[in-house]
Amino acid sequence: MLFNFDMIQKVYAKMPARVDGARKLLARPLTLAEKILYTHLIDGAESKQYVRGTDFAEFNPDRVAMQDATAQMALLQFTTAGKSKVAVPSSVHCDHLIIAKEGVEVDLPKAKQDSKEVYDFLQSVSAKYGIDCWLPGAGIIHQVVLENYAFPGGMMIGTDSHTVNAGGLGMLAIGVGGADAVDAMVGLPWELKYPKMIGVKLTGKLQGFATAKDIILKLAGILTVKGGTNAIIEYFGEGARSLSATGKATIANMGAEVGATCSTFSYDDSMSRYLKVTGRAEVAEAADKIASYLQADPEVEAEPEKYFDRVVEIDLSTLVPHYNGPFSPDRAYAVTDMAESIKATVAKPESTPVVSAALIGSCTNSSYEDLFMAASMIKQALAKGLTPKCPLIINPGSEQVRYTAERDGLIDLFKQFGATIMTNACGPCIGRWDRAGADKKELNTIVHSFNRNFAKRADGNPNTHAFVASPLMAVIAALSGDIRFNPMTDTLTNMEGKAVKLDPPEKCELPVNGFEVKDAGFQAPAEDGSSITVTINPESKRLQALAPFAAWDGKDIMGAPILIKAKGKCTTDHISMAGPWLNYRGHLENISNNMLIGAVNAFNGETNKVLCQCGEYKEVPELAKVYKNKGIGSIVIGDENYGEGSSREHAAMEPRFLGVKAVIVKSFARIHETNLKKQGMLALTFANPADYDKIQEQDVFDILGLTEFAPGKPLTLAIHHKDGSEEKIQLNHTYNEQQWAWFKAGSALNLIKLNNK
Secondary structure (H helix, E strand, C coil), X not given: CCCCHHHHHHHHHHHHHHHHHHHHHHCCCCCHHHHHHHHHECCXXXXXXXXXXXXXXXXXXXXXXXXXXXXXXXXXXXXXXXXXXXCCCXXXXXXXXXXXXXXXXXXXXXXXXXXXXHHHHHHHHHHHHCXXXXXXXXXXXXXXXXXXXXXXXXXEEECCHHHHHHXXXXXXXXXCCHHHHHHHHCCCCEEXXXXXXEEEEEECCCCCCCCHHHHHHHHHHHHXXXXXXXXXXXXXXXXXXXXXXXXXXXXXXXXXXXXXXXXXXXXXXXXXXXXHXXXXXXXXXXXXXXXXXXXXXXXXXXCHHHCCCEEEEEEHHHCCCEEECCCCCCCEEEHHHHHHHHHXXXXXXXXXXXXXXXXXXXXXXXXXXHHHHHHHHHXXXXXXXXXXXXXXXXXCCEHHHHHHHHHCCHHHHHHHCCCEECCCCCHHHHCCECCCCHHHCCCEEEEECCXXXXXXXXXXXXXXXXXXXXXXXXXXXXXXXXXXXXXXXXXXXXXXXXEECCCCCCCCCXXXXXCCCCCCCEECCCCCCCCCCCCXXXXXXXXXXXXXXXXXXXXXXEEEEEEEEECCCCCXXXXXXXXXXXXXXXXXXXXHHHECCCCEECCCCCECCEECCCCCEECHHHHHHHHHHCCCCEEEECCCCECCCCCCCHHHXXXXXXXXXXXXXXXXXXXXXXXXXXXXXXXXXXXXXXXXXXXXXXXXXXXXXXXXXXXXXXXXXXXXXXXXXXEEEEEECCCCHHHHHHHHHCCHHHHHHHHHC
């Protein structure tokens, strides 16, 4: 199926002149990312030079993608904007709400029934407003996007942090909050801080048991979870060209785990092959005609230090498999060093090596290539008389991938091995794993091919130590039952009691007989949606019409109590948990009951237990409601890289809904800072990060200087301690005039409505 080819042709027609103009303006060769950025700047903005990491720029994205959990809030916002149709091609993908428990035959019908109200809403809104809709079971958003919508040189935004997956086909694909998506869908420019550039030079070629996943696992250890913040990672070199398109997508996908704006690769033969086998030969032919504009200039690859802010080099020939974890995706260890890893970080190192489950899937690793490699290892294991030591769970990336894998015998191999085939959906990766016994909170270890491994994320058990690895290493972990097992040197004992050594797997970039699918699960929008009515039951527990947030009262904030001082890692999972809470993603009031319940209180080391000014301990949402009901705004204090992880704007909307006036932290993750701004919140940072330590329990704050706002001008925080003492510290912000207008109006959506009157 070929979607939106006319739009792609327009992008390609525009690109040469824009790139040539940018090269002349900057008087130097260009990275691929710069070429795509300048092509998509709004008209008139392409004549300006931008300071990386400082200036804001406005763009016209080519398309928008939304997954069902975030689409609910995004579309609830869009339906209030007064538009009859989306201004850019957009799609909705029903992949997050499906619980993985017994297998696709049971789980998918149950999800369709349990979430019927939400699915009906998404389908009707999509049909009415010209949005493509991929139904439950169709597949994981980013795999479906790669198969159908991604194209070299394009720019896409999506309401999921792993939108970046499409960088595997040479796009700039960027995760955003729902309000950002609404901007694009109503036809407004989309704003982004002009990113820095990180170049990753890949040399050599993968050997043995190493896969594309190990490249990004190693890089995560180098850059850390915030090393890519406000930067685009661009891969280049012979090593990059040796990778498949889906391997490139895996690498781009996990760029989200280092905080990168997005990641991308220059157009090459592997992308052309992938486009053709997925039914988009016309796109490949069009890309071939302007191939040099879809690649970094040769001078950039020859002397990368001149054009990137940072350059990292990885030799693929020496790369070995990695396990990253537990609890942070940047905790990278080669398989050869796992014994050291366990001793360094785990409370009970004697039990942690034992693998209790292995899982393959997620948007990161669920392609045909991934499943083929895993099945190849299983085929070898069965032939050598080996059996699994723990359960193996598999979520195919799309119905097209699953159907083709079944046709080619891969699914049968998985079943012979005892694997459970779950729905083509996110499942355990997003916490939708109804795992038997997880409620016992026993210490255990799992290996998965997902992207994140935060505490409680997969199964809700804080004592599950999750290690991120390739699908290949997940199978090997299932065979060995021990994450210290090194397939390059160690042996396994088969059913006959013989020592068996594993061989590197067979690899297959693309299905030899092409892809095939009977029902991809696609619903096209109505030709004329004007007669379609979208209704929300006022009594619904899943969906709730949005009421606009109040505009700023024009005054400084005075007498605001502290709600919580969060200590250490505070991701969007800590601020707004997923798992069962996904059921309320379309109901702001109900989902706000999970606000910051996972954040660690710096004053007592506990979660969801904060001290009220009345002297009693309360749950965080409960205390926020107490202050809100009294007409008092509260303040949240945070640590480094606050809001790391998912793009979920609920982590910004919930504090806004419960009366939080400002979030003050040492530093923000990019998407979360933008989400706070979009919802009319104050996102502020300590000018001196050490001032975080000055915040005491039961402090009350004044935020001064709001009435004299100016871009780059600091604000003042007056801290009133319980003992009667006071002190003032400086707060920084990154608001520009446009973003300050969002604050004054009460939210970006409020401003859209005002401008449309």
